[in-house]
Amino acid sequence: SYGLMKKTLLRDLKNEFLEFIEALEIYFYEFVEKASDVHPISQIREIEPDYIISFNYTHTEKYYGINNVHHIHGVIRDDLDCGSNNMVLGVNDYDNKDFIYFVKYFQRIQKHCGVDYKYIINEPCIFKSSDEFDKEYNDYELYIYGHSLDETDKDVLKFAIGDFDDKNQFQMKARKVIIYYYDQQDFELKVINLITLFGRDIVEKNMDDNKIIFIKIDSNID
Structure with missing residues (x-):
């Protein structure tokens, strides 16, 4: 019957999907994690971040001596x-619940990757205002390096950058967002993806206000 064929197909797809992720882990373990010719990038080192949300599967942070890291897609x-493989690999939100296993947000839940980044981003900071009282709010700069800004990670990106409130007004969460790009093509792709996430008016306004800043990646290594 159709129902049985569908169940069998989904089971086989899931098994092949898991086998592919495990094969990918072996590749990263043997050819990336063990690489001896990796050097820290000066441009990243100069940022000196307090906290990193890493979308990498490997321990990139070890080259920079940073310990406060959340591997949002597993490691x-x-x-x-x-142990067991906890690498997250999947597609954007998909309405058909039959395929929810292949969606990123479900993979993050299913593999216990956690939401530590939400607690860090929501941790209030004290800002000394010119008024007679101090204002308490999130005050951080967000640096994005090596991420395409693709909408498959839109829930995380919107949580860190900003989103629309109940009145459909855009609220910037980060005080400033610095996005690094490789070349003109990469720059254009990132702008297009930002527009897809937030719309043209929001992107243009925040770029004009220097709240979203693009910086070209240099080739200097330590």
Whole structure:
């Protein structure tokens, strides 16, 4: 019957999907994590971040001596024979719940990647105002390096950058967003993806106000 064929197909797709992720972990473990010719990038080191949301599967942060990191899409194991694979790989939101297993947000839940970044971003800071009292709010600069800004991660990006409130008014969450790009083509892609996320007017206004800033990646390494 159709129902049985559908169930079998979904089961086979899930199994092949998991096998592909495990194969990808082996690749990253053998050819990326063990690479000996990796050097820190000066431009990243100069940022000196307090906290990192890493979309990488490898321990990139070790080259910069940073410990306060949330691997939002999981991370490869130190020993592939121990524990279980928690790497997140998937597509954007999909209305058909039959395929929810292949959606990123479900993968993050299913693999216990957590939402630590939300607590860090929502942690209030004290801002010394010119008034007679201090204002308490989130005051941070967000640096985006090596991410395409694709809408498959729109829930995370909107939570960190800003989003529309109940009155459909855009509220910038970060005080400033600095986005690094490789070349003109990459710059254009990132602008297009930002417009897809927030709309042309929001992107143009915040770029004009220097709240969204693009910086070209240089080739300097330490």
